[in-house]
Structures are given as C-alpha cells and as structure tokens.
Amino acid sequence: MAKLQKIFPGNRKIRLFFRVIHGNPFFDFSINDLNEKQIMNLKEINRSVILFCSSDFYLKNFHFISLNSTIEVESGNDCKSLQTKEQMVTGNIGFDVYLKYLKCVQPSYLVWILFMNFIFQLTSLYSNVWLSNWNDALGNEQYFKLFIYFLLGLAQCE
C-alpha cells in the first residue's frame, strides 16, 4: 500500500479493479498517466497480471484491470467507486420471506401437503393403537409372534 502511494502521489483514490473491461465503448484505455515502469512496479507488488490502465476523467478514478482482487488505496479524496459491493443481509429471516416462498408453492399444493401429512400421522399412529388393541384381544399363544414383531420394530429404530 505504501509503495502504491509512492507511485501515485497526490490526492487520488486509486483502485485496483477485479475485472477485465474488454471492448467497452464507454472507456477508452490510455496509458498516458502511467508509464511502463510503473505498471511493472505494480505487477511486482500485486503479484497479479495487470493488463490495462484506464483513466476516466469524469470520476477521476483509475482502473487497473488485474486478475487478483480488489485493492483500495485511499488518499484523502472521496471519489465514488464505480463498482458496487455485494450486500450481505444480517439478522433473522422474516416471516414475509417464508410467506413469499409459500405463495410461490401455490396454496392448492400447500393444502394437499398439509392434509396428506395429517393423514399420514393419523394412520401411522392409529395403526399402532390398533395393533395394541389386537394384541389385547388375542390369547397367550400369539405373544411369541408379537415379540418377533417387536424385535423387528426395534431393529428398524435408528
């Protein structure tokens, strides 16, 4: 960073950009602000490939197209960055987000899902209840078979 500020004196915000602007008509590339040696210097510091140096006189920003990452060198002047940073949401996800997804899933499917889950729970519970009733109604001879059923159920448990 200190080396970069030595290379670029003055109140300028210099940004090394993470993009290759290829054939963009809005910016014409010129290396009039820098000479070959300075670019080579940057190459050494940055350990990256610097391909172009563009100067946009409107925003007074220098864009160095590198293949590394975005490096900011601030030196007083508050120029606005061209590139927007990706925003990251923090905090809990509101109920409206879930509601939005559920609206996309369509209420007809949703009713179907809930109803079928309800039926599933009801029948799976009641089949167990029915098994116990059945067991009570039977005589002693069936206990061995039910014990095997119990063992099988035990083996199913995770």
Add this chain to the structure above:
Amino acid sequence: MSNFRHFSGNLGIRNLFINFKFITGISLTLSTFAISFGGLKAADKLQKSLLNHTFKLPLIYFYDTPSGIVLNRFTNDIQTIDTLLPINFRDWTSTAFTVISIFLLFSFQMPMIILFLIAILVVYFFILSVYITSSRQLKRMELNSMSPILSHFTESLNGKSIIRAFKNQKL
C-alpha cells in the same frame, strides 16, 4: 396348520391393520409428490421473475456490478431453490407433524408430561437460537464468497485474448 387356521379367523382385523399401513404409505407418497411439484412450480416462478427483473435492469447496473454477483444469483441461489428448499420443506413439515402428534398423544395420555415437554421446548429453543444464527450467517458468507470466483472465471474468459497478448497466462 393350526397357525393358518388362527390367522384365517382374524382375517378382517388383519386386513384392517394392513389397510392402515397402506393408507400411511399412500399419504406419504402423495405428500412427497405434492411437495416435489410445488417446489418445482415455486422454482420456476422465482427463476422467471429473477430473469424478468434482470432483463429490465438499466444498462449501468451491468457495468457497476461484477458479473459474478449476477451469475451467483442464477447459479447458486437458483440451485438452492431447486433442490435444497423442497427437501428441507418436506423434512420440516413431516417433522412438525410428528412432533405435534407426539405432543398431543402424550398430553392426552398423561397430562403431567406437559411440564416436562415445556422444559424440553425451552432447551430446544435455546439450542435453535444459538445454532441457527451462526449457520445462517455462515451460509450467507459462503454464498457471497462465491461471487468473486465466478467473476474471475467469466472475466478472465472474456479477456483471454488480452491475457494472451500480454503473455500473462501463468499467474
């Protein structure tokens, strides 16, 4: 032979038991089908709306934002909506119904257990609040960190002629 006779005597009861199991299986299958189709519908709708909104954006947006951010929305986020969300939704609904049924059954059978269940709920809520905050933020950070990689790939692919011209293929 005696066993067979015994079973044939209780055929009605056994059939009813089998029927319950049959309905259980059918309902589980149908709910899974509904979730799969609903998830597909939702994924389709969300992807179309994302595409529509992206096409209607002003041109300056595509200059301002790195292409990785746009690509990230169309690859990672859409993949999450396509695959992860329906599976998690299915798991959530089945687990919620199981928990509710267990709670109801227990509290009908012995009402004193409700106190114990409330204690368990408090403990679980604490674990949930600790776990879900870190898990959620980690997931977001993971998604965000994908964007620069994607921009790197696309932009070096776009500028491969320039890279070749300056003989900088090796990083």
